[in-house]
Amino acid sequence: MRAIEIPAGTIEYVEEGQGPPVVLLHGLLIDHTVWDRVIPLLPKGFRYIRPNLPLGSHRVPLRADADLSLAGQVAVVADFLAALDLADVTLVHSDWGGGLFLTALGRDDRVSRMVILPCEAFDNFPPGLPGKMIGIAVRIPGGMVFAARQLRVGWLRRLPILYGQMIAKPMPSAMMRHWTDPMLQDKDIRRDMMKYLAVFTSGEIDDADDLVAKTEALAGFTGDVLVLWSPDNKVMPPEHGPRLAELIPGARYREIPGARVLSMLDDPEAVAAEMSSFLTASRDQSTRR
DSSP, X not given: OEEEEETTEEEEXXXXXXXXXXXXXXXXXXXXXXXXXXXXXXXXXXXEEEEOOSSSOOSSXXXXXXXXXXXXXXHHHHHXXXXXXXXXXXXEEEEOXXXXXXXXXXXXXXXXXXXXXXXXXXXXXXXXXXXXXXXXXXXXXXXXXXXXXXXXXXXXXXXXXXXXXXXXXXXXHHHHHHHXXXXXXOHHHHHHHHHHHTHHHHSTTOOHHHHXXXXXXXXXXXXXXXXXXXXXXXXXXXXXXXXXXXXXXXXXEEEOTTOOSOHHHHOHHHHHHHHHHXXXXXXXXXXXX
């Protein structure tokens, strides 16, 4: 993996291809490999960049004094784009919705397009039943370690309170072990993750009106947007996809039926087809300007 320094510390990332940059994000206790099945299906002529965000599955701890609150994590994304000196970025959101707040915080100047898969939005912080269970776990000493260990047991992982509502297909055990190894094996990775999970106890996500306002700031985003939602999931409300598409000027709305939150795992071919159409159309439009 490659690595780059930002104010918060070292961010590892994987990069493939050349051309306009496409930066693909991920959620809590997930890393860049969530996109492994989609990347080979996307069109050539783009630079695909997948950072490992400090959300518990990263392998290089950030600085001990790094701000990894919700606002701090948004800054990590913006600082990552700046450190690589990226411009005209297509930013792909999935599961974790903090990246949607770049516009509200005035840090979206490097982002020209977005693809929004099912993710936290509006007042859906924490998201659904799994989010509520995480909120309980972080209040119990050792609760997140216990929860991560349960995720490694196939039949437990399929329960609605764990991963049952995140993915429709069976979750590969090897992938889940890969995602949970860092926080189980490294106390500094756990420290980073728990800094973010302090959003459940710090009050940072208690003001629903503030969260909605930060999402609705996307009404001022002027680039091309594809909202690629999964209507058959209970974690990220089905109505949030059309609501985002209506909010953002000119956004197009598409669906991945039968998928849940992690649609890139449930139906990588459909996700890749919709993303490919959006990327090539946006590139052709930019070329004509």
